[in-house]
Amino acid sequence: MAPTDPKTDLREYLQDARDVLLWKLEGLPEYDIRRPLTPTGTNLLGLVKHLTGAEALYFGATFGRPFAGTPLWITGDAEPDADLWARADESRADVVGRYRDAWAHADDTITALPLDAVGRIPGGPASGITLHRVLTHMIAETQRHAGHADIVRELIDGATGQRPQGLNVAPFDPAHTDRVERAAKEAAERG
Numbered sequence: 001m002a003p004t005d006p007k008t009d010l011r012e013y014l015q016d017a018r019d020v021l022l023w024k025l026e027g028l029p030e031y032d033i034r035r036p037l038t039p040t041g042t043n044l045l046g047l048v049k050h051l052t053g054a055e056a057l058y059f060g061a062t063f064g065r066p067f068a069g070t071p072l073w074i075t076g077d078a079e080p081d082a083d084l085w086a087r088a089d090e091s092r093a094d095v096v097g098r099y100r101d102a103w104a105h106a107d108d109t110i111t112a113l114p115l116d117a118v119g120r121i122p123g124g125p126a127s128g129i130t131l132h133r134v135l136t137h138m139i140a141e142t143q144r145h146a147g148h149a150d151i152v153r154e155l156i157d158g159a160t161g162q163r164p165q166g167l168n169v170a171p172f173d174p175a176h177t178d179r180v181e182r183a184a185k186e187a188a189e190r191g
Helices: 007-022 028-034 044-062 092-111 131-157 174-190
Strands: none
Touching: 007 044, 007 092, 007 131, 028 044, 044 092, 044 131, 092 131
C-alpha cells in the first residue's frame, strides 16, 4: 500500500462516514426518514441536518470561511434541537443538498489550510483549535451519528451495515438474537 499524507487519510475517513450516513436514507419514503424512532426523537433526516450545521460551523465559521448555505441552528433564536429534525416544508432534496454543499465547503477548507492552521470556534475557547483537531472531531461526530443512523435504519426495515450491500455485517439470524436474549435473562437471574 502506497503511503498517503495524514490530511488525505483524515479526509477519506470523513468522506466515508458522510457516505454511510446518506445511504441510510436510500429507498425510504418521506415518513420513514423523518419519523422519530427513539424517545428523544432521533430520525435519519435530522441526523443529516445536524451534521450540516456541524460541518458549516467547524470548517466554515471556525476558520473565518463562513458557509452561507445553511443557518447555524444552534445559535440565535432557534428552538432547542432545531437541527435534529426536518420541518415538513424542508424537502429531503434540500436537506441532503445543503449537506453536500456544506461538505464541499468543508473540503475546500481542508484543501486550503495546513493541518496546523488554528481557528476559533464561535463562542468557544479563545485558545483556538487546529484543523487537525477539527477533522478528528468531525470524523468522530459523523461516525457517531452514522452509527445512530444504522440503528434507526435497522428499526425501519432491517437494513444494516456500512455499505448498501451490508458486506461488513453477518447475515440476520433470528437464532443469534434468541441466544443473546437467553444470555441476558440468565445473567439477570444470577445477578
